[in-house]
Amino acid sequence: MPQRSDWSDQPCPIARGINVVGDPWTLLILREALSGARRFDEFKRRVGASDNILAARLAAMVADGLLVQRPYSQGDRPRQEYVPTGAAADALPILHAYAAWSHAHRPSSTEEPVFTVSCRTCGHSTDRVEFCDNCGAALEVGNVVWARPGRWQGRAVNLSAGGPPGVDQGRA
Known part of the structure; x- marks a missing residue:
């Protein structure tokens, strides 16, 4: 490309x-x-x-x-x-930052419910990018749930700790 x-x-x-x-x-x-x-x-x-x-x-x-x-x-x-x-898993904070920025500066009038990032450790939603603002746990691929609006609502980043099944752990 x-x-x-x-x-x-x-x-x-x-x-x-x-x-x-x-x-x-x-x-x-x-x-x-x-x-x-x-x-x-x-x-x-x-x-x-x-x-x-x-x-x-x-x-x-x-x-x-x-x-x-x-x-x-x-x-x-x-x-x-x-x-x-x-390397893809390490980009998770970038996606969280885009979502947080968009909610703050480009809100959607049709988005019900909104995209949320939740911590698996404590179950609370968070506005932070890398750490849960409730319990302080790292927001890594294995510890995050995304609640997504529309047809993807509830689809989670559901990847196991230490590397999701089928994920290549090599760093690019």
């Missing part, structure tokens, strides 16, 4: 990060990968991207170390699933 600009060699870490997670489709795909989507058709249904956009973003996310490809069928037409890496 060609970038509008290549900031991969910039001294600023924000600029370098934009090269990897700055694309809106990438953030939506990352959201779904952390929520359990693994297959092309799942991502397509959940994010609504066209085939060519989705294929390009998935390939870029594999190249950038956010996802790894694993075969899930054999035969005449082998298929691949996309599994989030440790």
Whole structure:
């Protein structure tokens, strides 16, 4: 996927990060990968991207170390699933920060109920990005539940501590 600009060699870490997670489709795909989507058709249904956009973003996310490809069928037409890496799990605070910023500065008049982030340790919702504001527990992939509005309401980031099943723990 060609970038509008290549900031991969910039001294600023924000600029370098934009090269990897700055694309809106990438953030939506990352959201779904952390929520359990693994297959092309799942991502397509959940994010609504066209085939060519989705294929390009998935390939870029594999190249950038956010996802790894694993075969899930054999035969005449082998298929691949996309599994989030440790680098993808480490991006969870970015998604939380986007959600918090959007609630504060771009509220939706139709969103009932709202997107919430809850801590599995204490069960309370939190407005913090990395730690629960009620009990102080780390908001990591294995300790977070997302309550999402609309058709995805209640879908959780339900990944086990120490690495979710099927998640590649390598760091990109």
